Amino acid sequence: MKNKKEIEKLVKEINELELSKKDPLRLRYCKRELKCYKDLEENKIKFKIGDIVTWRSQSSSYYKTKIGNIKAVVPAGESAGNYGYQADMVLPRNHESYLVLVKNKLYWPRVCHLIKC
Numbered sequence: 001m002k003n004k005k006e007i008e009k010l011v012k013e014i015n016e017l018e019l020s021k022k023d024p025l026r027l028r029y030c031k032r033e034l035k036c037y038k039d040l041e042e043n044k045i046k047f048k049i050g051d052i053v054t055w056r057s058q059s060s061s062y063y064k065t066k067i068g069n070i071k072a073v074v075p076a077g078e079s080a081g082n083y084g085y086q087a088d089m090v091l092p093r094n095h096e097s098y099l100v101l102v103k104n105k106l107y108w109p110r111v112c113h114l115i116k117c
Helices: 005-019 026-041
Strands: 051-059 063-075 096-101 105-107
Touching: 005 026, 051 105, 063 105
Parallel strands: none
Antiparallel strands: 051 063, 063 096, 096 105
């Protein structure tokens, strides 16, 4: 299980948040992240080159919906830099991920946020 530590950490945080009832937004976020990690473990999230996907990105408390095409499948343990993605620091992810082209710009979104159109 690749994401065992992340799953355990999220389960612990969810239990603490449910008991304290202090931060319902954080609780909802943690539950979504937990589902994402479990789906990744079970290989439920899969796309192929050419698929049209959408996701929401956030910056400075502004949300933006993006729609694009899968341009590359990045295998687990490999850097997106090997597939044309350029950023200051590109570390490999421990699961299969995807490069998405939106209006001539390449993005490397988190897999659990992608939705097939």
